Amino acid sequence: MVLRNKKEIEEIRKRLLKHYPAAHTELIYHNLYELLVDVILSAQCTDKRVNQITPALFKKYPDIKTLAKANVDDVRELIKTCSFYNNKAKNLVAMAKMVMEKYNGKIPEDEKELVKLPGVGRKTAHVIMIEYFKKNLMAVDTHVFRVAHRLKLSDAKTREGTEKDLVEAFKTDLNDIHQALVLFGRYICKAKNPKCEECFLYDLCDSKDKKEIKKS
Template sequence: MKKATKKDILEIHKLFIDRYSDAVTELKYKNAYELVVAVALSAQCTDKRVNILTPKLFEMYPNPKELAVADLDDIKALINSCSFFNNKAKNIIAMAQRVVEVYNGEIPMNEKELITLGGVGQKTANVVMIEYTGANLMAVDTHVFRVSHRLGLSDDKTATKTEATLVRKFKNNLHALHQGMVLFGRYICTAKNPKCDECFLTEFCKTKETFKV
């Protein structure tokens, strides 16, 4: 597959920022605690599904202190329509317990500390930091991975390597780029039947022949 040129990268950067500079996550949350839980639940699960589950969860467990002492089966019952709900239930309880024990009930807004929490890997930590603090970080989910490959920005085989490549190539406004690439991949450059007629990046697409644009 052809790679994007330096000129392409600059133009793609500008087009994403122009279009998505004000973009935010579609996950619904009121504070850092709710955001961490929502992002953790959203792994391999749609934001729409997470937004259906979390109101009841947050009503019953409004803070880390309450969630830390929750019954595992009760949490499983609340999130059982979410993918991998058994592991996610264990993880968010473990997350809350560490937040209470180590951070006095306050979510740490530092990526290195965030990844010490149950169920919070690098991607989740970066998403939380991007959304909550506007940090100049990149997070690679399935949408960002797909878009970056279709645009010739990366040919890396893993999300972690793709993240490093995008950070190196784009350098700044990464928070807006991340949000933009997520929304672009979710609604336009979809995995199946991408809406190429609605795409504003067609001239940079390296796979458009596949979709008969």
Template sequence: MTKKERFAFVISYFEQHAPNAETELIYDNPYQLLVAVILSAQCTDKRVNLTTPAIFERYPDVEALSHATFEELFPLIRSISYPNNKTKHLIGMAQMVIDDFNGEIPATVPELIKLPGVGRKTANVITSVVHQQPNMAVDTHVFRVSARIGLTTNAKTPLQTELQLLKYIPKEKVYIAHHWLILHGRYICIARNPKCGECGLRPACKYYQQITKAQ
């Protein structure tokens, strides 16, 4: 099976079985999405969703967040990973949005990456979800699932995965493909003991071909 055929199979499968895949982070606007994605580093969406309501209530917009103090915000973030860094990042992000971007959350990857706590992955999520730009955010799930199936070859960094995926996924399907891969990685192609028995991608999956050949 060529790489092109592999992509075609995977896209076709997900279009039939997960046509409406979207993020499980809870948010109402770009500000809330940006906060949620910053908090999501090395943390499950479920746990992020437990912490964000209190944050959004106390800091309803980026202006309010820009005036937050570390001592105020830290307790609201205490229960998720890297609370120290994330508290500083959120306040710094809000202050930079107010000071350097007229209170508007930037709409391009180069600008977003300037914000504290915002790296390439987060910038790709925002520009993709909010601004419909064909950018592929590569998180741990996208990285692992793409490698297992064989959508990527010898990708050692998220950036390599991103570029290889963009080469074969049509622009208009990058957004949905990002969520396909994440949700598949979260519920089927999990890191430990993937549920290959429940996976419809088996005919196109390099990983499955390897483990069955080894029997």
């Protein structure tokens, strides 16, 4: 449930888009294949870590075709500094094989087909659709979930419920707002020690995590 009125929601939208104009993912990629691999790896892992891992991975497996023929143990070794690397290695190779066998080597470009791929859930598919295809969708990761609740844009207990509330609240500009919320949550509205002194939404927040800022 959204606990904000329309005027407040529009003010939050305005400030987010002003502070993060043309925001985009911090994952480094050059094509859809690299983005898909990046996003699969980024689950419960930082973008910074993923960007450290992928150069060697993409050098050895530059496309779907080569990844589909990869040895899982070799992929595991290349991504071993990533969280849940065992499952992710299996999913990456299985994903590539499925793309080759079911989609003739072409990564599907719609959500219904993307979520059929190993390692790709709703959030992963939405991140890809938002970043690569600029679709008007919302994806809820840890940062977006936290910010949405602190700003009372949702009180849902699940990511799916939070996504529904954010879509209902903003309706448009969802792709840009998603990217802005991620960056805002990552660098300002952090889980621990939020930087309230830098927050451009401070006056609109009454979260229990809000710090009192002493005015000079």
